[in-house]
Amino acid sequence: MSQTFVIAGGGLAGAKAADTLRAEGFAGRIVLASGENEYPYERPPLSKGYLQGKDERESAQVFEPSWYAENNVELLRGTAVTGLDPAGHVAALANGQSVTYDKLLIATGAVPRPLAGTGSDLDGIHYLRNLTDSERIRDQLGEHKHLLVVGAGWIGLEVAAAARMAGAQVTVVEVAALPLERVLGRECAQIFARLHAEQGVDLRLQTGLHELIGQGRAERALLTDGSEIEIDAVVVGIGAAPADDLAKTAGLQTSNGILTDEHLRTSEPDIFAAGDVANAWHPLFGERVRTEHWANALTSGPAAARSMLGQDVTYDPVPYFFSDQYSLGMEYAGWIGPAGYDEVVFRGDVPGREFVAFWLRAGVVLAGMNVNVWDVSDDIQALVRSRAVVDRARLADHAVPITELVPR
């Protein structure tokens, strides 16, 4: 009898999973239920080209709208999966219907962490997760506008860059000593602090938002250093949480996302998870890894689809992400993990922002970031994967190809 596979979540991971199911010859029914009333789309442009008004809305789409019907994928837009009965293999939908599935993939992504505290319910406070959010923020980026960005993570800094490029005045508040310090560590975080300061961002470090004040709308911000600034809008970029409520309610094992094995299978044998929501066992690193990276959505959706088809899949990528801010483009590959790093080695021109940084622990490269240097990320990933102890002098020497540091 023909099988039914349901995918909860119509983002990149969900759409790519549907694509893989068909590419691998699955002839059964595919239901792709998307909480958003959109065709599946990619999010990186929302804080870059689309936010800056350079990219068209459609350019973010994973597939042309016609692709779904052509591939016999039942895309239910604006129809969230509202409940799961793992024992009965039934998914309840927001339109009141239910679908009996043979296998189910949860690819529900993540949701921005909300601001707490006085004034956090005022108008003019924006989060950035979907197309509409990006459009609303874009309206606040013009000249004569003063934007307050809360949180100097990737999204906050990309929004700050877009806002400065549009001529807006930008203040970024960050409780840590440096932007991106938690992800990059002090050595590389300084580079981003300098970049934004040079571009005229008022970076308030070791400073939090105490309170937002206004008549219905956020008009002033009181910061923890006692200063008060007048603002037109606020963008909150203080991280995201896995959208794992559906899984929790259904009794699946969760902890910082949906727990899966290296085959992306959850604690329920016929339910799989992929993308931002999955906290998957990573056999290479020997620990669980949950990332909120475009590349992970791109590859874990297909890996989960193959697993659903009964193929022997081991999902063990070297995590990879990218960012663009002003004229700085970077790629980062690797995983430092809770044990941290003990050294950073640079090669190239750090002041000129054309370099590669490597994070090491006991002489082993854990991660690498290429800044305005291209076509090296695959080599960095191979080096990370090798777990080899490297020669630091050769690592720091731009003339030595990274491939030569990877043991054969």
Ligand SMILES: Cc1cc2nc3c(=O)[nH]c(=O)nc-3n(C[C@H](O)[C@H](O)[C@H](O)COP(=O)(O)OP(=O)(O)OC[C@H]3O[C@@H](n4cnc5c(N)ncnc54)[C@H](O)[C@@H]3O)c2cc1C
């Ligand atoms: C503004 C922004 C910029 C980014 N830039 C970069 C970047 O430069 N580089 C990088 O590597 N990564 C970037 N990312 C991260 C990257 O976009 C995500 O890792 C990726 O979108 C994750 O894909 P996903 O399919 O797992 O989840 P999502 O893209 O979040 O898709 C999940 C979908 O499921 C829907 N959903 C939720 N619950 C349900 C339900 N119960 N039923 C049905 N549907 C549901 C959601 O509404 C959403 O549409 C960025 C993210 C954002 C928000």
